Amino acid sequence: MSNKYQDQIDAFMESMKARGAHEVEFLQAVEEVAETVIPFIAEHPKYEEHNILERIVEPERTFIFRVPWMDDNGKARINRGYRVQFNSAIGPYKGGLRFHPSVNLSILKFLGFEQIFKNSLTTLPMGGGKGGADFDPKGKSDSEIMRFCQSFMTELSKFIGPNTDVPAGDIGVGGREIGFMFGQYKRIRNEFTGVLTGKGENWGGSLVRPEATGYGAIYFIQNMLERIGDNIRGKSIAISGSGNVAQFAIEKILQLGGKVLSVSDSSGYIFAPDGIHSEHLDFLKDLKNVKRGRIDEMAKAYPDMEFYEGERSWNVPTNVDIAVPCATQNELNEEDAKKLIDKGISVVGEGANMPCTPEAIEQLYEHKIIFAPGKAANAGGVATSGLEMSQNSLRLSWSREEVDDRLKAIMKDIHHQCVKFGRSDDGHVDYVKGANLAGFVKVADAMIDQGIV
Ligand code: NDP
Numbered sequence: 024m025s026n027k028y029q030d031q032i033d034a035f036m037e038s039m040k041a042r043g044a045h046e047v048e049f050l051q052a053v054e055e056v057a058e059t060v061i062p063f064i065a066e067h068p069k070y071e072e073h074n075i076l077e078r079i080v081e082p083e084r085t086f087i088f089r090v091p092w093m094d095d096n097g098k099a100r101i102n103r104g105y106r107v108q109f110n111s112a113i114g115p116y117k118g119g120l121r122f123h124p125s126v127n128l129s130i131l132k133f134l135g136f137e138q139i140f141k142n143s144l145t146t147l148p149m150g151g152g153k154g155g156a157d158f159d160p161k162g163k164s165d166s167e168i169m170r171f172c173q174s175f176m177t178e179l180s181k182f183i184g185p186n187t188d189v190p191a192g193d194i195g196v197g198g199r200e201i202g203f204m205f206g207q208y209k210r211i212r213n214e215f216t217g218v219l220t221g222k223g224e225n226w227g228g229s230l231v232r233p234e235a236t237g238y239g240a241i242y243f244i245q246n247m248l249e250r251i252g253d254n255i256r257g258k259s260i261a262i263s264g265s266g267n268v269a270q271f272a273i274e275k276i277l278q279l280g281g282k283v284l285s286v287s288d289s290s291g292y293i294f295a296p297d298g299i300h301s302e303h304l305d306f307l308k309d310l311k312n313v314k315r316g317r318i319d320e321m322a323k324a325y326p327d328m329e330f331y332e333g334e335r336s337w338n339v340p341t342n343v344d345i346a347v348p349c350a351t352q353n354e355l356n357e358e359d360a361k362k363l364i365d366k367g368i369s370v371v372g373e374g375a376n377m378p379c380t381p382e383a384i385e386q387l388y389e390h391k392i393i394f395a396p397g398k399a400a401n402a403g404g405v406a407t408s409g410l411e412m413s414q415n416s417l418r419l420s421w422s423r424e425e426v427d428d429r430l431k432a433i434m435k436d437i438h439h440q441c442v443k444f445g446r447s448d449d450g451h452v453d454y455v456k457g458a459n460l461a462g463f464v465k466v467a468d469a470m471i472d473q474g475i476v
Contacts, residue, residue: 028062035061039080046129048352052136052377053080055396059456060463075467082135084108087128088178090156092171095164104175106154106182106190109135112469115186116152117142117405119193122171122200124159130352131155134193134376138405140462141398144437147409152188154179160195161315172203179204180211183218185415191220191408194351197267197312198223198233217415220408229411231426232404237271237374238427239403239434240347240395244372245279246438247393250452256280261343261363263287263336264350265311265318268374268401272347273304284343285336287350288318292336294329303328335359342367349374357382364390373397384455391451399437399458406433437461 026032035057039050057076064070090104105128108116118138121131131153139151158171183190192201201221208218215227222228231238241255248254258281262269265286273283283299285292286307295303306324310316322330331338337346337359343366348355352375355363360383363371371387372395373379379387379394387394407430414420421429437458444464445457 026058026062028065031065032057032061035076043129046132048377049129049132049136051353051381052133055381055455056136056140056459056463059453059459063460063463069471070467073467073471075470078470079110079139079463079466080136082107082109082132083111085128085132086179086182090158090171090175090178092167092174094167102156102158102171102175104154104156104178105131106179106188107131107135107152108182108188109151109153110139110466111150112466112473113143114148114150116188117149117191117408118151118153119155119191119404120196120200120204121153121155121193122158122160122195123155124157126155126157133352137376137398139466140459141402142405142409143462143465144399144440144458145402145406145409145433146436147406147433149189149405149409149412152190153193154190155193155196158195160200165199168200169203172200173207176204176207177211180208183208185216185218185412189218189220189408189412191405192267194266197221217412220411222411227411227415229407229414229426230421230423231430232407232411233267234271234274235407235430236268236401236404237273237349238275239406239430240268240272240349240372240374240400241275241279242403242431242434243395243400243438244345244347244370246435247370247372247395247454250438250442251393254279255345258282258344259284259342260345260347261285261336261339262374263292263348263354263378264375265307266349268404269349270304270308270311272349272374273299273307274301277301277304281345284339284341286318286321287336289350290317290319291330291332291334292338293318293321294331294339294341295325295327296329296341297327337362339366344368345370345372347372347374348378350378351375352377353380355379355383357386359383360386364392368392371395372400374401376401393452394454395441396455396458398462399441399454402437403430403434406430 135153441457
């Protein structure tokens with residue numbers, strides 16, 4: 024994106040690279056924010072005077088620790104655990120835990136950095152953090168998962184607490200893992216507190232938390248469409264991923280009358296020419312959450328569906344109105360964006376964190392595709408985690424309708440903030456700019472109020 028502040032942005036990015044050129048995902052996330060925030064700071068010098076940008080890109084604290092555990096054959100295994108406590112200006116650190124073999128400090132810093140802005144957008148008092156381990160849950164028994172989670176929490180418990188840092192799930196960490204970690208925290212500290220979110224319904228979890236990221240992303244897309252007098256009904260939608268976010272994005276799309284063309288996992292994608300219906304979604308949930316199988320099983324169970332090994336959902340052989348990437352970072356590149364543009368796409372909403380590469384976003388902007396960045400579109404998950412924290416503090420449980428209504432209201436408010444900060448004179452809304460600036464201002468003002476800490 025051309026920018027009259029490009030020299031300043033380049034100089035800032037050079038200084039970032041000098042401190043950690045190998046942290047490519049983190050640098051990518053910082054650059055996207057710098058592109059919109061540096062011009063804003065130029066017009067609002069108080070942020071320059073307080074050196075806020077330089078301060079906000081440095082995590083307040085980072086922990087790296089050994090996670091030893093024993094596999095089912097009695098062999099000692101070792102993984103590396105992390106927690107990045109990025110920014111606590113507006114509340115306790117809050118952000119998920121990711122268990123995936125690709126996890127490293129760069130990925131967790133990018134996720135923790137994005138989380139600062141996302142959490143600020145939710146209007147709830149939550150700072151930014153992220154953590155996880157380079158542990159691969161695939162192919163592990165429940166007992167191995169439990170032993171790993173217990174060992175991970177034995178170390179993590181030293182750094183977190185309901186008023187300090189409240190982790191949740193992310194890739195590879197769902198209800199099962201949160202349960203094992205909560206159990207271990209409780210055992211070590213002898214405290215039943217809201218130290219994790221995404222807990223089970225019977226032991227402090229909020230209704231609608233499992234659904235919240237996927238539902239929230241679709242509510243956000245619905246808000247963007249309503250702004251231009253349109254809606255989701257009848258739209259053909261390509262989804263990637265088949266985990267928590269993808270499953271509940273599909274559920275909400277079906278409720279709103281959209282047609283879901285695809286789902287995927289890391290082995291390939293499924294094309295459903297007649298759409299994925301609720302019966303298929305039940306099959307998918309059982310396959311992924313209970314049997315923990317691979318996505319090609321869907322094509323075996325439903326002969327009208329096709330499995331494309333090693334390919335991404337963006338190759339679907341038909342027209343697409345909306346794409347919702349819900350798997351992982353950098354899963355939709357420039358080529359994919361061009362293919363989607365050729366297929367007639369008009370909206371891309373990021374269910375995952377940073378799934379579109381900068382080159383892909385550039386293509387979408389050039390072709391005036393409405394684009395929602397993950398820090399706005401997938402904020403429903405952490406927002407509902409915030410609601411779980413409130414219920415835990417109050418020792419109350421709100422009804423499904425109450426939580427869902429609050430989630431809808433928060434997504435509407437995030438959309439409103441993005442429009443306020445991202446609308447240009449011709450009426451076009453740059454949602455990336457809107458999300459970055461709205462998220463930045465609240466945190467930056469709090470940092471100024473709290474002095475140099
Ligand atoms: P899950 O572990 O439930 O599902 C992840 C899905 O993405 C799986 O289908 C997985 O396939 C696929 N995937 C993961 N890594 C890769 C990869 N390297 N290449 C291809 N496919 C991959 O995770 P979630 O649904 O919770 O998270 C998905 C995304 O949404 C992530 O970016 C996460 O950070 C983001 N997010 C999640 C929130 C939440 O509340 N859960 C909140 C906000 C954002 P496979 O099984 O083959 O690995």
